[in-house]
Amino acid sequence: MPLSPAPAYGSAMLPPGTFEGKVIAITGGGTGLGKAMGLEFARLGGKIAILSRDGEHRAKGIAAITGEGGIAAGFAIDVRDGEAITKCFDAIEAELGPVDVLINNAAGNFGCPAEDLSVNAWRTVVDIVLNGTFNCSREFARRRMIAGKGGAILNIGASYAWTGGPGVSPSASAKAGVTNLSRSLAVEWAPSDIRVNTLVPGTFPHDDTSETLRRHLTANRAAKACPAMRVGQTHELGWAATYLCSPYAAYVTGLTFVIDGGRWLRPGLAAPEFVPVREQLGAGPFEG
Numbered sequence: 001m002p003l004s005p006a007p008a009y010g011s012a013m014l015p016p017g018t019f020e021g022k023v024i025a026i027t028g029g030g031t032g033l034g035k036a037m038g039l040e041f042a043r044l045g046g047k048i049a050i051l052s053r054d055g056e057h058r059a060k061g062i063a064a065i066t067g068e069g070g071i072a073a074g075f076a077i078d079v080r081d082g083e084a085i086t087k088c089f090d091a092i093e094a095e096l097g098p099v100d101v102l103i104n105n106a107a108g109n110f111g112c113p114a115e116d117l118s119v120n121a122w123r124t125v126v127d128i129v130l131n132g133t134f135n136c137s138r139e140f141a142r143r144r145m146i147a148g149k150g151g152a153i154l155n156i157g158a159s160y161a162w163t164g165g166p167g168v169s170p171s172a173s174a175k176a177g178v179t180n181l182s183r184s185l186a187v188e189w190a191p192s193d194i195r196v197n198t199l200v201p202g203t204f205p206h207d208d209t210s211e212t213l214r215r216h217l218t219a220n221r222a223a224k225a226c227p228a229m230r231v232g233q234t235h236e237l238g239w240a241a242t243y244l245c246s247p248y249a250a251y252v253t254g255l256t257f258v259i260d261g262g263r264w265l266r267p268g269l270a271a272p273e274f275v276p277v278r279e280q281l282g283a284g285p286f287e288g
Helices: 032-043 055-066 082-095 119-147 169-192 211-216 219-224 234-244 277-281
Strands: 023-027 047-052 071-076 101-104 151-156 194-201 256-259
Touching (some): 023 032, 023 119, 032 101, 032 234, 047 055, 055 071, 101 119, 119 169, 151 169, 234 256
Parallel strands (some): 023 101, 101 151, 194 256
16 A cells, blocks of 8 residues: 555645745756746745746746746756856846745756766766756855845755765766755855755656656656655645745755655665666676
């Protein structure tokens, strides 16, 4: 018997208007889990700034949020580029107002044995995941400090940050850095009323899942690998995000919040048979 299902999509967890008049910026917010979080913030009155390099992704996120009566606008950004980030925040302020909440959700990842990785591939993932998170957080915090106002930052982590991630070593290493960065900044910026937390999602299938992941991780297979015996629903992730960034979590900072149905705790006596990474990825023998 699996863990109980979540309340239905659209159910309220926080009081209506919790984020009324607030601007929530979400990197990678046009698709997948970023879009799911944006929908929940919008449902609570927030104005959503969807940050992405991809214009189609921005349009998709805007359509989803405005389709449910929310307010959203899209802004081009490359989280690796400090100057572009400054211009992006200026544009958000001009259209929606100053950013009150920042969700660092942008990510880059692909399965590849470490010996096959190029230096550029490693650099790209780390630049987006770790450097991008710092770049956007720094811009956000400096603006809030100058304005004399607090705020909330939510960084998206991964459980393989502390278990290791064979086959996804750039992402696993960068996510470990994000977890440490969150804790470091939580201490530094608490006197400025800026809270920094990390949200670690488990398996949340959605329409924007890449074809590669679809092949390796069907919902049925993922459910069987999880103690909860089910996968997550994206609005459950949205509820966790809105709580951690809300006034009701005003005393919560430096937290790593895992929402995965116990998935990362599973290895033990019943651990599955070990399969080498190259075999998992169908990479064949390394030939140099």
